[in-house]
Amino acid sequence: MFLRKAWYVAAWDRELGAQPLALRILDENVVLFRQSDGTAAALEDACVHRKLPLSMGRVCGDTIECGYHGLRFSATGYCVHIPCSDTIPRGARVRSYPLVARYGLLWIWMGEPESARAEDIFQVEHWGDSRWGMTAGDAMTVDCNYLYMTDNLLDPSHVAWVHRSTFGNAACESTPVKVTATPQGMIAARWMRDVEIAPLYRRFVRFQGDCDRLQHYEVRFPCASLVRAVFVPAGSAGSEAQHHAEAFVMDSYNFLTPVDGGRTRYFWFQMRNVFPDDAQVSREMAEGVRTAFEEDRLILNAVQENFARTRTPHIDIAIDSAPLRFRRRLQQLIAAERADATDDGGAAAC
Numbered sequence: 001m002f003l004r005k006a007w008y009v010a011a012w013d014r015e016l017g018a019q020p021l022a023l024r025i026l027d028e029n030v031v032l033f034r035q036s037d038g039t040a041a042a043l044e045d046a047c048v049h050r051k052l053p054l055s056m057g058r059v060c061g062d063t064i065e066c067g068y069h070g071l072r073f074s075a076t077g078y079c080v081h082i083p084c085s086d087t088i089p090r091g092a093r094v095r096s097y098p099l100v101a102r103y104g105l106l107w108i109w110m111g112e113p114e115s116a117r118a119e120d121i122f123q124v125e126h127w128g129d130s131r132w133g134m135t136a137g138d139a140m141t142v143d144c145n146y147l148y149m150t151d152n153l154l155d156p157s158h159v160a161w162v163h164r165s166t167f168g169n170a171a172c173e174s175t176p177v178k179v180t181a182t183p184q185g186m187i188a189a190r191w192m193r194d195v196e197i198a199p200l201y202r203r204f205v206r207f208q209g210d211c212d213r214l215q216h217y218e219v220r221f222p223c224a225s226l227v228r229a230v231f232v233p234a235g236s237a238g239s240e241a242q243h244h245a246e247a248f249v250m251d252s253y254n255f256l257t258p259v260d261g262g263r264t265r266y267f268w269f270q271m272r273n274v275f276p277d278d279a280q281v282s283r284e285m286a287e288g289v290r291t292a293f294e295e296d297r298l299i300l301n302a303v304q305e306n307f308a309r310t311r312t313p314h315i316d317i318a319i320d321s322a323p324l325r326f327r328r329r330l331q332q333l334i335a336a337e338r339a340d341a342t343d344d345g346g347a348a349a350c
């Protein structure tokens, strides 16, 4: 169900303070804690002794101390202290996970630690560019399987019905989507020409009148997404449109972390090419996006619930092409990863 060899967002960096933070990621219990130099670490959230969650203990210097009998574990997962004992048994270790702080987020690698490469973390194109502004970022838990969310993030058309007060309007109902497979994932995109600007964007677009609008919906394996919105004066659509002098561009970065098969932690932030230092614009954009994502949450929670309950078969329609192709390729990657793991296990057993 999950691709393990991937970077997932564990938490916003700012969420982790002096206390341990308990998380569930890909159906595993994980604890984050901060070492004395501020570096964050991630361990399996179960003491090697009697399995009390380490998150119920406390942070002591560079270690986390179990709240039951005081065993202490370093960021590597090795037990480094056992009260009333001069020796530490072999095997006194909990699993540790590679963890990297980037873009204000803590990224966790859920595969074998030796296969983790920080350069594989999602690239944010304009990060650090002073001409771009950004929102502070936000998060929510959605009560659905993460694949309903990748469906959603490869489906530009839904804004016409789900987001009429924010991202969409009637102009988004009927323009066909072009689907492109990339080595990293899938893109569903379309230009809508000579249309009204949708409500959420009116505040940020600087030109008057109608627009040409690009919706670029991209999801990369397993579940990280870039949604790019480009607005240019009507008649200016095209491959160079985002460089138009009056173009408004909003890049929405969306990172999905499966909690388990029925829940997903959703992290996001937005970058924009206008008003880079305007805190009020950042706040308004953040509020608008939050409102829109609450609209998604309502839909996705209900979709999950009904897929689990109803017995009648469902149909697929033209707009499902990108989501379905993405799912198929992701399933192939997951199957290949499992086959590799089985081969490794067999080899180890021999």
Ligand code: FES
Binding pocket: 047, 048, 049, 050, 051, 052, 066, 067, 068, 069, 070, 071
């Ligand atoms: S359960 Fe953790 S020290 Fe005993």
Ligand SMILES: [Fe+2]
Binding pocket: 152, 158, 159, 162, 163, 292, 296
């Ligand atoms: Fe949406």
